[in-house]
Amino acid sequence: MAKREVNPRECSLASALNVVGEKWSLLAVREVFYGVHRFDGIVRNTGAPRDVLAARLRTLVDGGVLRRVRYSERPPRDEYHLTRAGRELAPALLGLMRWGMRWVPGAPVGPTPFTHDCGGPLDAGIVCASCGEAAPPPGDVALPDTGTAEGT
Template structure:
């Protein structure tokens, strides 16, 4: 987090419990399970709240909370596309797009160690199957 507005929303390294380091600081922002799945959904092209909820499988209140934290941290931005009722699209910021290599690494690790029996499953396949099931 490079901006002082974003930095003030989260603990400083000195305020973190245990060994203060950038990994611990990063996990304050994206360490909760649904946070990286929200980033994944935005990376895959989901933009609206309902799409993000469907793609993650998380409860709506959890996704709403994660989106607020990610927006406050400067990882996502929201853009209003309808006034009544207010509706928003969500987008990855530069900071959010910088997490894509992290997701790609988790994807590779997951294929190798978490689901080695299904190495042919690709994110684009999962997204295509999800859209067909809607």
């Protein structure tokens, strides 16, 4: 049997998933967007095991998504707040929420933590980085020429 060469495509998505791609990570970020900043509240609202959530929060802090803010010295306790990088996850969270509502049978429709000044819910979309014009979701995405043939 011939061995197949494994050559994973390196990209920023893979790098991002190293920070936010573990189970419970984005749910923890969702809770902080909802204004839940303390560990016990995040555990309660996500259902994550305490030890696993502690590890995910450490990764999110180390990855620059969240920052810890001390609110008690004795015993030492921290709250979690979004950094600029964390706030920039809003479109990704909105996109996943929209996808779940549309494509996951029986998915509950919860409130969105993202609202416009008018009070309406915000939605994620794809826009041109140059002109700002909205674009429909892509079918096949044109990838830059990497010098490798597809499937090899």
